[in-house]
Amino acid sequence: MKTQSRLEKVLASGALAVTSEVGPPRGAIPEKVKEKASLIKDHVDAINVTDNQTAMVRMSSWAAGVIIKQMGLDPILQMVTRDRNRLAMQSDIIGAYSMGINTMMCLSGDHVKFGDHPMANGVFDLDSIQLVQAVRKMRDEGKFQGGADIKSPPKMFIGAAANPFADPFELRVMRLAKKIKAGADFIQTQCIFNLDKFEKYMEMVCDRGLDEQVHLLAGITPMKSAGMARYMKNKVPGMDVPDDVIKRMEGVSKEEQPEEGIKIAIESIERLKKVKGVHGFHIMAIEWEEKVPQIVEKAGLFPRPVV
Amino acid sequence: MITAEQKPLKEIIEYISPYDRILLVGCNECVTVCAAGGRKEVGLLASALNLHSLKQGRTIDIKEITLERQCDPEYVEELVSEIDRADAILSMACGCGVQTIAERYKEKPVFPAVNTKFMGASQSQGIWVERCQGCGDCLLGITGGICPVARCSKHLLNGPCGGTSDGKCEIAPDVDCAWCLIWERLKALGMEKRYEEIMEAKDFRPAGGGGPRKIIREDLSL
Incomplete structure (x- = not known):
């Protein structure tokens, strides 16, 4: 084991891992973090804590992560390179690790244009791959990105994101290979709605033997309505929602659409369980955390292993 | 080249409104190529400022000069003969030109008439795009x-x-x-x-x- 991470232990045991996420509140409301985490606590191995997602200011990811840690759960510290330079990121990593957080996700982050401070300067001192490199260097070499020794270095289990659907498709596996080379231990993918395309991607991943080098968690998002499906298809960059998924959502009454969305999510998990290289699932139920237990149970992923 | 765009006329007028005699200085380099602060733009801005002041019932004296290169002390020296007859300098060069003038003529206020944008290339007629950040x-x-x-x-x-x-x-x-x-x-x-x-x-x-x-x-x- 490289770390004390519960996620690492679950993955090493060969079980399919389950993660989900909690978006911190836009205010000093620690109860909100606890409430969201409580909804999913028994059904996941670790909880991603997003970092100013969609470029909106929120409670800091490490602070919300500490609240979750204090509940006896396992947060995954998300960190975007948009808001902080390499000094700030490394100090936050040491701080988070000192508070018991041992798993993190390295991301570049949505462009500030999409958030509530479009006038802000995006930092991007490092990109996501360089952040993975830096965290690995801290853990494996005990050195800061700048080269100096760290007394008692933080040992993080390192995650990165992959979007199998963004253009150009031919680059996507190469980009994954690059993240693995940089030091990613696990990968969480963008929401998967186009299963055929994802299976093709995974074939290419396995052809290169990358499934042996990284744990890939497939991203699952239940859709609440046909409107949400259309929005994700048309408005969210890099998202691939096939027309037949939208038709299926539109094919049932408005009241039944949430249930249909959950059915699609469960069926997707069932199908993706059989795909070589898929080592678990990352369930992103956006402002719909209460549905995660149902999805996990119906997809046969409950109870969670004790490690 | 360094690209620039003229500032809104209102902002330029606010800068120069306390002054009667303005030395309006263009530059024959980048800002000429991107049509922001060359001889032609100096003439146009002078006309616009004159017209505005006439409408306000006052006259201002604008002396137009376009230097070969405003970021070069050698050319900025050419303003020596004009500087005493001006209350303020309005520069249509990039930020480098404005600062070269400010450094040489410490006793006169100098104001920028353009916003310096980026290092860019011409994509097609009238369109410039950023290509370099000088890293x-x-x-x-x-x-x-x-x-x-x-x-x-x-x-x-x-x-x-x-x-x-x-x-x-x-x-x-x-x-x-x-x-x-x-x-x-x-x-x-x-x-x-x-x-x-x-x-x-x-x-x-x-x-x-x-x-x-x-x-x-x-x-x-x-």
Whole structure:
């Protein structure tokens, strides 16, 4: 084991891992973090804590992560390179690790244009791959990105994101290979709605033997309505929602659409369980955390292993 | 070249309104090419300012001069004969020109009439696009001649991010994804393998992180 991470232990045991996420509140409301985490606590191995997602200011990811840690759960510290330079990121990593957080996700982050401070300067001192490199260097070499020794270095289990659907498709596996080379231990993918395309991607991943080098968690998002499906298809960059998924959502009454969305999510998990290289699932139920237990149970992923 | 755009007339008027005698100084270099502050624009701005002051019932005296190069002390020296007859200087050069004048003529207020924008190239008639951020450590040799520092919205050295679709950047449908361009170019050159080499974290000292930058050429300096 490289770390004390519960996620690492679950993955090493060969079980399919389950993660989900909690978006911190836009205010000093620690109860909100606890409430969201409580909804999913028994059904996941670790909880991603997003970092100013969609470029909106929120409670800091490490602070919300500490609240979750204090509940006896396992947060995954998300960190975007948009808001902080390499000094700030490394100090936050040491701080988070000192508070018991041992798993993190390295991301570049949505462009500030999409958030509530479009006038802000995006930092991007490092990109996501360089952040993975830096965290690995801290853990494996005990050195800061700048080269100096760290007394008692933080040992993080390192995650990165992959979007199998963004253009150009031919680059996507190469980009994954690059993240693995940089030091990613696990990968969480963008929401998967186009299963055929994802299976093709995974074939290419396995052809290169990358499934042996990284744990890939497939991203699952239940859709609440046909409107949400259309929005994700048309408005969210890099998202691939096939027309037949939208038709299926539109094919049932408005009241039944949430249930249909959950059915699609469960069926997707069932199908993706059989795909070589898929080592678990990352369930992103956006402002719909209460549905995660149902999805996990119906997809046969409950109870969670004790490690 | 350095590109620039004229400031809103209202802002320029606010700067010069306390003064009666204005020395309006253009530059014959970059701002002439991008039609922001050359001889022609100096004439147009002078007319607009004169017209505005006439409407206000006052007259101002505007002396028009366009220097060969406003960022060069040798040419800025040419203003010596005019400077005593001016209450203020209005410069249509980039920020480098404005500062060269301010340094030479310390007793006169100098105001910028343009916003200096970026180092860019002409894309087509009337359109200039950003191509360089002067990072001081040129990467173009390994990125197929397309700069990710200047052209990727997140300055990613290991792109593209997950937000690209149809070769366009997530920030706007009319912005090319720099990394899609780099990838196409590497393919055309048969250099696909290069993509998987990780570009290490950038040293920002040559990019200005080490303080104001300076070039000293001992072979040329006196």
